[in-house]
Amino acid sequence: MPSIENAAEPDAWFKIEQGVFKAGGQWTIAQSARLDQKLRDLDAGSGEIITMDAGGVDRLDSTGAWLLLRTRRALENAGRTVGDLKVPERYASLLENLDRDDKRQGPDKPPPRMSPWQYRLYRIGKATVEAGRQGWRMLGYLGRVTVETGEMIAAPRKNLRFAAMMVQVEETGISALPIVGLLAFLIGVVLAYQGADQLKRFGAEIFTINLLGVGVLREIGGLITAIIVAGRSGSAFTAHLGSMRVNQEIDAMQTMGMNTVDTLVLPRVIGLVIALPLLTFYANIMALIGGAMMCYFNLGITIPVFLRQLNQAVDVSTLMVGLVKAPVFAFVIALVGCYEGFQVERNAASVGQLTTRSVVESVFLVIVLDAAFSVMFSVMGI
Amino acid sequence: MPAEKDASGPGKKDVVIHVKGLVTGFGRKIIHDHLDLDVYRGEVLGVVGGSGSGKSVLLRTIIGLNPPRQGTVEVFGKPAGYAEGARMRALEVRWGVLFQEGALFSSQTIAENIQVPLREYTSMSQELMDEIAAMKIALVGLPPDTALKLPSELSGGMKKRAGLARALALDPELLFLDEPTSGLDPISADQFDQLIRELQQSLGLTVFMVTHDLDSLAAVTDRIAVLIDKKIKTGTIEELRKDKTPWIHEYFSGPRGHAALAGSR
DSSP states (O other), rough: OOTTTSSOOOOOOEEEEEEEEEEEEEEEEHHHHHHHHHHHHHHOOOOOEEEEEEEEEEEEEEHHHOOOOOOOHHHHHHOOEEEEEOGGGGHHHHHHHHHHHHHOSOOOOOOOOOOHHHHHHHHHHHHHHHHHHHHHHHHHHHHHHHHHHHHHHHSSOOTOOEEEEHIIIIIGGGGGGGHHHHHHHHHHHHHHHHHHHHHHHOOOOHHHHHHHIIIIIIIHHHHHHHHHHHIIIIIHHHHHHHHHHHHHHHHHHHHHTOOOOIIIIHHHHHHHHHHHHHHHHHHHHHHHHHHHHHIIIIIOOHHHHHHHHHHOOHHHHHHHHHHHHHHHHHHHHHHHHHHHHHHHHSHHHHHHHHHHHHHHHHHHHHHHHHHHHHHHHHHOOO | OOOOOOOOOSSSSOOOEEEEEEEEETTTTEEEEEEEEEETTEEEEEEOTTTTHHHHHHHHHHSSSSSSSSEEEEEEEOOSOOOOOOHHHHHHEEEEEOOOOOOOOOOSOOHHHHHHHHHHHHHOHHHHHHHHHHHHHHHHTOGGGGOOOOOGGOOOHHHHHHHHHHTTTTSSEEEEEESSTTTTTHHHHHHHHHHHHHHHHHHHHHEEEEEEOHHHHHHSSSSEEEEEETTEEEEEEHHHHHHOOOOHHHEEEHHHHHHHHHHHO
């Protein structure tokens, strides 16, 4: 670690002699760590009156001057009466200034620090309360956006931002095609491979296709797509709206009487609600293609056989069960992304923090909702 | 280290910043063309100039954030300006910089901000660092509870004061200020000027101050450097008022100039 302390300077020194505290040398920041320890251990000695003579100081900066003042206070607290504090003429005003500041601020300046345990407890408590509040506020926001969406559907306003919506469909949907397609394809490959590996032991390789079809269409396709989109578009929403807040663009819109939910949130929510089911369907197809390829190369199942078996394994309702979840996921992802974007404060760290939070929350909610859907479907017997 | 010169005493002028033949520019645009400048120990130098005349670029070049094309910059008699490694660091601990918006680290409290250089360059105990931070906060005139606040909780003027406290953390000999009063209301600006003057005198600082503020110039500076036509012209405020160069004449004799100078007397 670089240091200013090993500068080859003559030491600063001090001693107590016959009721006089004498100091000299370089009383500067470079010496302060050393002086600090020694001064804390200073033995005030006995006697009523003590004078402080720092006339021998060659150099004094604000750190050194402050150490002198602190020493005087320590001596006073030890019951000594401190007479003069003498410093060279040229440093008198510095000492005076610091002394004045010190008196103005009162003696107990640094507020008490918490003990480590207290601090941990404090943080747990704070985080818990904050999580509760966050949920409550999000619920409020959900209500607001739902009402505004409902209003807009019930009575489409002239200023429905169709173009903005389409831009969102493009950015969240079309631009995501390559990555979603590739990942879905690979998931299909992996699923078919693992399934085939296990089912081979029972001589039931052909049921790999059932596993693949049902697994992908009902669960995996939708879930993977939603998670990718949460990471890709949810974060983009938060970062974009967050930077707009940092630049006060959102304040500007509000003062122009524009409804920020209308102009910023709804295009994103509706855009994603349109895009995500389409993306999910596309991901399903890609995963099935990946699985079919694996079946062909690994199990020697030809495409016509694959399709016939798939036809027996799944029907339209299997697909629909998967697809019906997508708009709900989309709504939640967009909502969380926009909500967190509006929470950004006017500093750089906040954008990063809330973008992270937005992704974590939306992925969490997507998985929780997926589980809820599973329970609901099994109760309904679908 | 040579004995420090008495800040208020007369004697041979001791050059702290020595800029010679400096050329800087971006792309094809030349900003400074063989510019020379000396800053003496214990003085407050105000740097003025029109928008885009390269005031901030000059400051950034001296503190090594911007590479010069030609010419030399010496600070404390040692080459500076885009030097690397240990040599630059030896200089950096002897100066403090206050950026325009304070440039406080937004994720740290004010006390932690002030302690960053202390932690980096000294082996002080946490206790002493807390005390020093509280002292610096008092020194720049902020209330004690500022220590535990985050920069986002402070007003613009308080941020500047906190930035100044951080710039003063290592007790520098030289202080760079980039538009210290911009964005402050006139009363806060006056207080800030006064604070700079007071600190400069009691700590014996040399101050290099880029500013737009005529009142600041009149109240704080000993000497003024005007950036004009890619060069620099220095002088006291009295000398520059007599200058016939159109921009300088306009600057000091315009309505704002008149008001500021009248007020300073």
